[in-house]
Amino acid sequence: MLDDAQLPNVTIRVLPLSTGVHGLLGGSLTILWLPDGTSAAYLEGSKSGEVIEEPDEVEQFKLSYDEVSSHALSPEGSLEFIRRLMKDG
Numbered sequence: 001m002l003d004d005a006q007l008p009n010v011t012i013r014v015l016p017l018s019t020g021v022h023g024l025l026g027g028s029l030t031i032l033w034l035p036d037g038t039s040a041a042y043l044e045g046s047k048s049g050e051v052i053e054e055p056d057e058v059e060q061f062k063l064s065y066d067e068v069s070s071h072a073l074s075p076e077g078s079l080e081f082i083r084r085l086m087k088d089g
Contacts, residue, residue, distance in 0.1 A: 005079055014078040019071040023064040031062060 005012045027045040034040065041052040041061040052058055073081055 002079060002082060005075070011075050012078050012082070013069070013072040013075055014081050015068060015072045019068070022068050022071075024068050029061055029065055031058075031065065 001012065004010050027043055030042040030044070032040045032042055032051075038053075038055070039058055039062070041058045043050045043052065043061075052061065072078070
């Protein structure tokens with residue numbers, strides 16, 4: 001993972017457990033930017049995936065992503081956190 005973080009198209013950010021419960025817990029969210037300028041949200045859980053294209057819903061997912069991201073460690077801080085875990089583990 002640390003090697004992949006050096007790629008120009010990869011950013012790793014760790015979300016501390018102290019953030020607590022949030023709207024994106026329990027799965028993953030990918031925001032898809034389409035060639036026509038619109039966007040969609042792809043939600044994936046352990047047993048399913050779903051593409052959301054309705055603009056108001058996609059906007060809500062973008063806001064949720066921004067909120068969660070505001071609590072994440074910086075990219076540099078995230079890599080340092082991972083290195084500490086590897087060293088201590």
